[in-house]
Amino acid sequence: MENTEIKRLQSELIAEIDAAKDLKTLNEIRVKALGKAGAITALSKGMRDLPAEERPVFGAQINQLRGAVEESLQNKLNALEQENLLRQLEEEKVDITEPAKDNKLGSVHPIPDVIDRLTDICVDMGFSVVEGPEIESDYYNFEAMNIPKNHPSRDMQDTFFFTDEILLRSQTSAVQAREMETRKPPFKIVCPGKTYRNDSDATHSPVFHQMEGLVVDENISMADLKSMLTILMRRLFGEDTTIRFRPSFFPFTEPSIEVDVSCPSCHGKGCSTCKGTGMLELLGAGIVNPKVLEMSGIDSKKYRGFAFGFGLDRTSMILNGINNIRNLYRNDVRFLEQMK
Ligand code: PHE
Secondary structure, eight states: OOHHHHHHHHHHHHHHHHHOOSHHHHHHHHHHHHSTTOHHHHHHHHGGGSOGGGHHHHHHHHHHHHHHHHHHHHHHHHHHHHHHHHHHHHHTOOOTTSOOOOOOOOOOOHHHHHHHHHHHHHHHTTOEEOOOOSEEEHHHHTGGGTOOTTOGGGGGGOOOBSSSSEEEOSOTHHHHHHHHHHOOSSEEEEEEEEEEOSOOBTTBOSEEEEEEEEEEETTOOHHHHHHHHHHHHHHHHOTTOOEEEEEEEETTEEEEEEEEEEOTTTTTSOOTTTTTSSEEEEEEEEEEOHHHHHHTTOOTTTOEEEEEEEEHHHHHHHHHTOOOGGGGTSOOHHHHHHTO
């Protein structure tokens, strides 16, 4: 092949390369020129048929052609890639001055929220927070709490039994006995957690939450219990809260009281939350029955204790104006969003 023909092939290929608009076309040209069946490859193969003295010159010409075409392909490749990058940057440009989309923040569920609030107040007053098992023995849930088998006071707390001896705890009071067996007085503990009873309506759920408090020391009296609960209630519901103590009965405390607080919705005037009474029943408490102390190995001649236990679901419902306990367990996002 004449050198002029080689030159013409070169300028044809380079013109095609220059005109290529995208990477696909460019690759097609590469294959057409340099691929196995390409024009330049075919020329190199033809060198075999030339007389030996012509080969070096022809070889040099082919090399020059290949070099020029490769360089041109590479330049075009760089240019197309650069173009693509610029186009992409332009298309994907973000306008940082646009207003942001509303970010949805989660919130703490009302039950853990009330547990946090109450335990924070109690920890400030020197209490330790402890937990106990939800699957409990009949002994810790009932017998160690001075509720013997077949005693009528069991009717107050019908729960779910796995066997005659193993049940879902009906009260966090079960943790009292466990802790009294292992701790040396004086001590102050609160134990929040899940509790279970065979009960279900707008204000009762088969699974609910309680928080138990227990203080054991020398010279404990009803005055200590009343002042501690007054501080606790006022810090939770507000300093203007009125507290009422009524005599009551629990097998594990003697004497026993029930504690009411002035309704935080109407401040004692009477409204639908408190059914017009101005007061809300909130918790049970009392001086630990000496029998309960003795059963757990604490010398009741030397030590006395007070205990209190409240329903956290009810407390949360009062704090947040929730009228149906089931809302706490439905996990309806619309409800939870209102709890922020
Ligand atoms: N455990 C009692 C209940 O569930 C509440 C209570 C606790 C009463 C501690 C007195 C002392 O009804």
